[in-house]
Amino acid sequence: KAQVAQMKGDLAQASAKTDQVAQIGMVIVVAAVVLAALFALLIINSITRPLVKALGVAREVAAGNLEANIEVDDSEVGQLMAPLAKMQATLKDFEAAQQEMTRQHDAGMLDFTLPVNQLEGAYRAMAQSINTLVQSHIAVKMKVVDVVQAYAHGNFEVQMDRLPGQKARVTEAMDTVQSAMKTAADAAVFNQRIRLSLDSLPVCVTVSNAEALLVHATPPAKDLLKLFGGSTFDADTFYGNKLSSLFKDPADAAKFDQAVRSGETVDMEIQGRKLRLLARPVHDASGTAIGRITQWIDRTDEIASEQEVSRIVSAAANGDLSGRVSLDGKTGFFGVLSAAMNQLIDTSEGVITDTAKALDALSQGDLTYRITRDYQGVFGQVKESANTTADKLTAIVEEIHAAADALTGAANQVSATAQSLSQAASEQAASVEETTASIDVMSASINQNSDNAKVTDGMATKTNKEAEDGGAAVSQTVVAMKQI
Template sequence: MFQIKTQNQVRREQALFDQDVQQHLTGVLVAAAHGDFSRRADVSGLPASLAASGRAVNQLLDQMVMLRKDLAHMNAEHDRGDIDVTVDASRYGGELAVMAQHVNQMVGSHIAVKKKAMAVVKAFGEGDFDAPLEALPGKKAFINDTIEQVRRHLKGLIAEMSRMSSEHERGDIDVQIDSQKFQGDFRLMAQGINDMVGSHIAVKKMAMGVIGEFGRGNFDATLDTLPGKKVFINNTIEQVRGNLKGLIAEMNHMSVEHDRGDIDVMIDTERFAGDFRTMALGVNAMVNGHIAVKKKAMACVKAFGEGDFDAPLEAFPGKKVFINETIEQVRRNLKALIVDADMLAEAALAGQLDTRAEAGRHAGDFRRIIEGFNATLDAIVTPLSEVQSVLGSMEAGDLTHVITGDYQGSFAELKNAVNSSVAKLARTLNDVTGAAQALTAAASQVSSTSQSLSQSASEQAASVEETTASLQEMAS
């Protein structure tokens, strides 16, 4: 039966088709394009028309992973020294096989060039500085240039070392190498270096021994007088010794005077020349800089001490900024302390005696100050709260409630006065209650007596009435 689909059905089917392709194929291709060959197309989730494409993509990715592993194996073996290992191109088909062959050819070509260059270097190592190297094509010509440069430098070095050796034997400066380890021109080079360095090393050891003592603080270390032009080393060492001792003496003098409080004493820079004068000027400038900074910082601290917490301090450069940070920290802490103190004072004036400052906002002794404020308020408010509680009980008629807290000084006097007042009031009320009870009892007795008298009077009246009646009867 022929079925006509609506546009919505077509669009839904197309959307599902696109979703399947995106989820099971396109994402794999995008990952592969970014170098991730680990993912594979889910053929079972693809439309039937793209199943073959999915399998082809998976096969290609498998081949790429295999090629990558072969290249990694080849690289590892070459790093281990087996430069004959190649990629087995027969494992691949089509362009991948061509790629593998090209890699093998390229690596083989580079190895061949290296072998030729190393053959020449080997010849140099054997003393043959005339060993030839064929001209290499293109940019590989840099190898020819490098070999020829080494060749020229080695030959020139031999000539120079021979000349320098003769000069050193006449007193102008030399070390030892094992010349028997070399052949040909290298032996000549070694012998020339030995002749020159041997002489210089002996002098350098003596001079460096003195410099080493200088470095350890021994400026009295001696140096034997050297021959010929080498005497300039003696002169240089003595000049350094004199300048170092002089500079140390000046710095010691400056330090002693500063310890005594005379911070205006400076090193006499005119005693020195060159970089020693620069050093002396630098020490003076450095000390002056530190003193100036201290003065500015102390001026700010002095203002704090006088109650001016807004006193400015210029921003110092580099690591000196820690001074600004310290001053500003003190400023912030002091201002925060004032803010909390003002808050507590205003709350107390407003009768808000439960208000406390947040000690956690402060650190160190600043916290101790705030905690002291809070503790002081607690010490005041607690006894007042007890007094308020006792008065409230009194208002409700309970005279058994007294202050029980342990207080000192005026608060102890307040406690005693309140408790004494409550006790006296309780006794007074007890006395009044007793008197009232006695009055009640007396009133009861008076009432009983009155009732007895009233009954007697009634009886007498009845008797009178009877007598009167009798008299009246007798009269009739």
């Protein structure tokens, strides 16, 4: 029993030691597992941490951040990072080359290209493609420049290349520009022709735009505008301003603006010159007002000539034919008019003076005066009437003289007959036959005296009628001269 008890005691001790050993073994196993796990974790971290870092750098580079720091060493991961670092350096160089290309092109160096020889592989191909693309676009631009330059020199026959795809819009745009510039050039040539033609005329014309700003003035108009701005006024530098600003009197400025807007004819006096303004609006094909054209007519000399002619005509109507229109400084229409007026007055004065002299000569009994100067038309008729009147009066006077001579002869015959009768009466006693014969002679003489008396009466009647005709002709001459 004691041995059994001892054995049980030893067995219990052995079992306790076994449990203790087992516990220690478990602790050792657990500790070994934990250590192994820690070691494995350290190994994994040592491998994955560089890989994660490399992956992060790759993501940064892929996102465009070429400034990410890539560490390169002799480890396997470091060797893995070396190509990534080279790729980063290549991309940075590629980016720098693109930025330099942009800067050079912005500076006008359009022939600058990416340095293809400094790149390798796909990067070289990419750079070459970019250079080709850029040069293609530059070629299109330079072609546009060449075409526009040709248009600028007036050569509108040059056409833009027929470009494909969306580039065709450039061709279409340049074709539109070509058409518009050809139309504008034709219009410019036409307008230049009109402007030069207008400037070659001796007329004062100004042209304003829709805002009433002066855009052109003919040379005579530039001289006329010096009345407003003084002798040093330069119309060319005044372009872009309103003409109404030249008027010192606000009323004149308002009248001018109203005339320009309405197209009315306005007369005004500026610096002693009498001006007439004929303003007209200018409309385009759609009827929109695009400007104004104004003709400035200096009527100072015209009005002075009108007044001078009116004064001379009024004086001539009152019988004063001594006035003449001055020809100084008059040309063209007024020169011809003044010369013709003077010629008319000279002719009228000559006709009236000659007629007055003829009538004065008649009143003095001088029937020999005749108008000898040549006249035309009604003046010629007056001359002929006056001369005819003098001729008829001369003939009448001559006939009167002849009739008087005839009367004297008849009286002498009557006296002779009376003497014959007296002699016959004294001799009557001598012979009856002789008396009878004497009576017969006396009867014949009486009949002859009667006939002579009748002739004398007819001549007197004729003389009276011719005198009346001469008086009527003189009256007609006086009336005609009054009408003249």
